[in-house]
Amino acid sequence: MPKNIISIQSQVASGYVGNNIAGFAIQLHGIDLTLLPTVFLSAHTGHPVIFGEAISPALLSDLVKGIGAINIPADADYLISGFCNLPENIDIIANAVLQYPHLKFVYDPVFGDFHCGGLYFEEAIAHYSVNRLLPYARILTPNHWELEFILKKKFQTIDELRAAIEQNDLLTDKTIILTSANLTDTPPDVMEVVLIRQNTFTRFNGPKIALETTGTGDLFTAIVTSQLTLQKSLEDAIRIAMNFIHHTLSYVQSVNExxxxxxxxxxxVHLLH
Incomplete structure (x- = not known):
């Protein structure tokens, strides 16, 4: 069994987003991890005051070279990318995917959402991320807002989504896991995830917790990737991730956090095994 998952995304001094939550979730599966930061911030961007900056391309490039020099990618099956707001670092991620073609690339766009009013950073960088990274993705895990951005088209039904994907050359052969689906027939008290694979649409529903918290998308992607590493089916991986997140958010809410x-x-953690 592969010994690690490579995760290239944001890191914070305090809190559970990006690599902080992904790394923890991966380790809870008994899998080692290799974490490369794209930014290092004092806390996530939902806080009113944050400090920090993007990792320099020279440093990120050296880190990729360093893990290659000690053969870490050979012990991995999956590479995850998440938040990245610097075009040069997006290029480094793309080059790493090309350098290690045996790695299945899981692309989590992490560039926007409804609850924050749209994009986390400049629109040009989000388009650059899509154009540079999406072609190499084996799996992508956008939220509803991000998939609309990628498609350059809004959708409210499965039929509208199917038509939009069929018209997008980059997406027709991809496995897409649409998180936080917000369709016209999605009940308000339901958390919905839609798996789109080979023109088949599978809907997964679970109870929704009325709590807006940062990092759940990063957590979902990490759990799904970990479950796939442990040889679970994609459908089971999605169900396990949704169940774990539901119980975790229920607990957070119950203790008034x-x-x-x-x-x-x-x-x-028992729900992961």
């Missing part, structure tokens, strides 16, 4: 925590994650 607003953020994910180590206690919330550890309390439900």
């Amino acid at each position: 607003k953020e994910l925590s180590a206690a919330a994650l550890m309390k439900h």
